[in-house]
Amino acid sequence: MDGKLEVSIDKLPVKRLDHIEENGAERYPADLGYEEKRLSLIRKIDFAWAVEKDDKKKQKKSANESSTPWQWQGMVENLQLAHQELSVIIDLIKTVEANNAVSVVSSTRPKPSPHEQLSDLAVSAATKLQCFLQLSKYFKQSAKALEQQVSKEARFYGVLIRLQQNWKVKRQRLATTAPSSDGFTIDLFDNSIYNPASVVRPLSISTLRIERNSAGMLSICVPLKSTRTLHFTFLGMQAGVTYGKSNKLKTEALREDKDEALGDDGSVKKIHSVLREVHQAIFDEQVFDLVNREAFNPSLGVSVTGIRENCLQLSLGHGTSVAISLELSAADDQSAEVLDSHDFGTENLCFDSVNEVKSAEGKCDSFDKEIPYHACYEVYLQQIFHEHVFLRTKSRDDSATARASGQPDKDGSNLLSHFCMSLAHRIFSTKVLAELEKVVSGVPYLQLMSHPAWHSRTSSWTLFMRVPASIPNSSRSNMQDFYHVKHNIPAFRTKVVVTDDSIKVEGEGAPNVIGLFKGGLEDTSSINRYDCDLAGLPVIILQQVASQIIQWLHEEALKVGIKVTRDFLRLSFELEQGETLSLVAHVDLDDPVGCISWWLVVDDGFSEEPNLHSEESEYKRFLGYLSLDVLSSTLMDLVSLCN
């Protein structure tokens, strides 16, 4: 309290007249009861001073602490004020009680009626119930949210586990991972053959990030234009025509909005296919890298004619050149490149950029039979590298033999040359086959049999000629019945074997030309082998066949007992007076009717060597393109003529 003490003066407790009634009675105000007197005294006490004091203190405090308004500040102040008032009142009551002026009787509220009690209880119960209902809503909501979260997590981890069964999933515990990613990556790089010292080109992509997409599901992000595939093209065989190949799979980048429609299995399959494509792209890049490395080692059959960043041109000899290149996958390839003429929508179309005609796969070969289908060579290239480099490396690791990793495997260094030589062989053997077919189509009694050799650089064919059965009463027995012994049917075979680009011809029953010149006829039905080139092949074969026929006729005649002599392509009968009658075979590859024709020549021993190309004269007669039956009956006729 301050020094000032305020004093209030009451009225004197004198009864004053209130009013006078009409009948003269005086009315005085009623006496105040004891309680009322007390109450009025209490009411007179002015608590303003206490309240003011507190206000001043509060203002001082707030002037000091006006920096940060705390959200509970107001409530705290109110509570403090209430506390102050209560303490004042309690002090007052105690003081009054201590002075024995007044004894405090606890004032109770009037006892509420049961109705009021029950309604109070009802209200409280209702508010409590309200509270419970709110709580229950809250619990349900959070339970639902947690369940959803759990199921999302379960799906995410389910997909992740399934991916992990087949791919290498790595986790990075970074504190600063992006919110949409948990730090999982898939590592697609196969470092079994990775040799950091000798890498020519770094890989464009080796790890992929796993992310959660907008729906919380797992998705892979593949950067655009990062995957390339191996392509193989033939150049220069037909100017201006390049065959391209569109993408292997119809790929779309992983579309997230379709994921939910697919379900977990579908999305896992899609992810697997995306990962497999990237894996294949990495493999293609590694193969291309190896091809580059090998191309610059000097080796047989390969020479580099051009090199670009993603393209290597090689020349195989004989005017063939190929290009091995890494092309962007079709979904990414929007730029105008050389092989821009891909058709992205469908698979495996050959595109003729000169004629601008789309043709189906099967018709590619009809454009030019000499060009083999390029896809099989892509596959072959990938396969030989895979088998020899990758698998061998793995088996080498498995067997744990210590070898200097820098030394290339002996087989590995020749892979590219092996591949190119196979390709050259294939083209060459196609040409050889064309020639053989030409020959065979010209001789009706000659058959061609192919022998597929499961070696990439060897091909072989057999030319097969069946002769009519010989006369049963044969007196000759010491003859080497070569063809009778060896085969059930009488036939002559000529074998043509092509190895790389060299041709070997093996003729059965063909006379040894040199032996004939020397005059020896004994060993004339052995097998002869000799080399030849492509240009001379048809003629040699025709001559071989013709001489085989002559040989057969010779044998037939000898069986009958006629003395005949045989030259390379001529069978001579002796007539009286030293004249000889000869059956001569004439070989002409370009003859439109048939390749082997027969002439009958009479030679009286005095005239010169008949010139078959001259006009037909009395000395020689053109017999025509005779079949073997006709020949054999002609022979019989001649035999009877000679007898």
Add this chain to the structure above:
Amino acid sequence: MNRGGGALGSGGGPTAAATAAAAQKQKALLQRVETDIGNIVDNFNHLVNVSRVNDPPVRNSQEAFMMEMRASRMVQAADSLLKLVSELKQTAIFSGFASLNDHVEQRIAEFEQQVDKSDHLLSRIADEAAASLKELESHYYSSAQRANQPREP
């Protein structure tokens, strides 16, 4: 919790330090689990206690606040339990080497089988193609049609 078996089973290979670290981690995780579950039970208890309907309305609103607070604490504890579970799942995914290796080996065997099958199929196809070619060639070349056919240029 079966992680004890997994963690202790791998303790034979790595060093003692790794074993100790693994045991420590396991202990910490168990601690977290117990804390969380204790939290949930505790808060639920309080919630139920406070649920009685009292006379003064003041107390009721006080209790209402308490109830809300307890409920949100329970949900928080449940959430942290779930996070723990997903952490465990992650660890399991990346540490289940035995099953992964088994699976990888199984897949390798499957793929090798497929390789063999493909090889057989390819060689069978090749053999059949060779046989067909032979047959077709012999039929063609011995056919009467060819014998009568004029020579193609």
